[in-house]
Amino acid sequence: MKTVKVHTTSPYEVCIARGLLASAGQWLAELTGSRVAAIIADDTVDALYGDTVARALGDAGFTVKRKTFTHGECNKTIATYAMLLDFLAENRLTRSDTVVALGGGVTGDMAGFAAATYLRGMAVAQIPTTLLAMVDSSVGGKTGVDLPAGKNLAGAFHQPIGVLCDPNVLITLPHDVFADGAAEAIKYGMLCDEALFHTLASAGYHQQLESVIERCVSIKADICAGDECDLGNRQLLNLGHTLGHAIERCSHYTMPHGHAVAVGMVYATRIAIGLGLCEPGCLPLLVEALQKNQLPTEAPYPMEALAEIALHDKKRAGDTLMFVLPLAIGQCKLVPVPVQRLPELAAMAAR
Numbered sequence: 001m002k003t004v005k006v007h008t009t010s011p012y013e014v015c016i017a018r019g020l021l022a023s024a025g026q027w028l029a030e031l032t033g034s035r036v037a038a039i040i041a042d043d044t045v046d047a048l049y050g051d052t053v054a055r056a057l058g059d060a061g062f063t064v065k066r067k068t069f070t071h072g073e074c075n076k077t078i079a080t081y082a083m084l085l086d087f088l089a090e091n092r093l094t095r096s097d098t099v100v101a102l103g104g105g106v107t108g109d110m111a112g113f114a115a116a117t118y119l120r121g122m123a124v125a126q127i128p129t130t131l132l133a134m135v136d137s138s139v140g141g142k143t144g145v146d147l148p149a150g151k152n153l154a155g156a157f158h159q160p161i162g163v164l165c166d167p168n169v170l171i172t173l174p175h176d177v178f179a180d181g182a183a184e185a186i187k188y189g190m191l192c193d194e195a196l197f198h199t200l201a202s203a204g205y206h207q208q209l210e211s212v213i214e215r216c217v218s219i220k221a222d223i224c225a226g227d228e229c230d231l232g233n234r235q236l237l238n239l240g241h242t243l244g245h246a247i248e249r250c251s252h253y254t255m256p257h258g259h260a261v262a263v264g265m266v267y268a269t270r271i272a273i274g275l276g277l278c279e280p281g282c283l284p285l286l287v288e289a290l291q292k293n294q295l296p297t298e299a300p301y302p303m304e305a306l307a308e309i310a311l312h313d314k315k316r317a318g319d320t321l322m323f324v325l326p327l328a329i330g331q332c333k334l335v336p337v338p339v340q341r342l343p344e345l346a347a348m349a350a351r
């Protein structure tokens with residue numbers, strides 16, 4: 001088994017191994033003294049893995065409560081969140097009991113937010129079941145829900161007591177959902193690990209998923225431990241996200257997050273090349289890595305429109321946008337870019 005320690009204010013471990021799901025009970029029993037657990041999952045994940053986890057917890061002496069909600073980002077709402085709080089209250093969960101978030105990022109964010117706020121905070125254990133949730137969203141303590149005005153607009157920082165990753169569950173993941181996670185993993189390679197980047201650009205990495213997850217989680221853990229509340233270095237994790245979010249918006253959220261981030265990374269690389277910060281040779285390497293993972297490298301929206309939307313992003317400072325720009329594969333930095341230069345820079349680098 002691989003483990004990664006996350007040194008946040010309340011430290012915890014991410015455990016990664018094939019087949020771990022069946023020992024979720026022993027794992028949780030070592031993390032908490034309480035023997036009451038509430039499993040929250042979406043309907044798809046509950047049907048696939050809910051019974052396995054419930055049985056594992058039951059065998060380890062837990063009284064298990066279960067709640068499901070309809071899958072999908074469109075249900076990451078205040079209404080579903082309120083339903084989860086009602087469920088915790090109706091079942092008289094106490095502050096010492098544990099919410100088990102079993103699922104992708106939608107479940108992790110929403111169950112985490114319910115745990116962060118029910119009785120002013122109870123424990124949450126994360127059992128991610130998508131590649132995106134394993135390499136990214138289950139670690140770092142960001143929880144929340146979407147509002148009609150935008151994504152993730154209500155939430156809280158609430159670190160989990162532990163994270164359990166069983167890559168065997170990824171077998172049932174649809175290919176495009178797997179690709180979303182691959183985009184975030186490639187992001188970690190671009191940010192600070194050239195070897196990881198090349199692994200993800202190679203055909204055989206599905207055989208080494210445990211190492212890939214371990215490496216991504218280690219990078220995220222290091223960045224988050226130094227900046228738990230997202231005030232400084234943690235913004236590096238936004239590589240590909242400034243324009244990625246704008247692309248998601250322009251597509252009316254028909255383009256999935258990871259796909260939009262893939263295009264966002266290509267655009268950020270073009271801008272970096274246009275500014276003379278990045279070697280032109282990085283662009284074809286990135287494009288190839290994304291294409292090998294069935295990810296897009298272009299989106300049909302003009303840069304002016306994307307820049308306009310990105311200006312409303314929370315990282316706005318005057319007429320400049322804070323961009324995470326690659327300097328090389330495995331090296332990035334935060335750079336303020338004047339908004340009016342974006343179309344010119346992107347076009348320059350596209351030639």
Ligand SMILES: NC(=O)c1ccc[n+]([C@@H]2O[C@H](COP(=O)([O-])OP(=O)(O)OC[C@H]3O[C@@H](n4cnc5c(N)ncnc54)[C@H](O)[C@@H]3O)[C@@H](O)[C@H]2O)c1
Pocket residue numbers: 042044045048071072073076103104105106107109129130132133136137138139140141142143151152169170171172173174177180257
């Ligand atoms: N908290 C953070 O730091 C952070 C970071 C990145 C993304 N996010 C959030 O994560 C969310 C996206 O996460 P996601 O891509 O995991 O979405 P998701 O949770 O909606 O999962 C995608 C789909 O896959 C299904 N699924 C999950 N596991 C499965 C499995 N093992 N087999 C078959 N189907 C399975 C789900 O039912 C769902 O339909 C977004 O809401 C985003 O805002 C949060």
Ligand SMILES: [Zn+2]
Pocket residue numbers: 184241257261
């Ligand atoms: Zn992301």
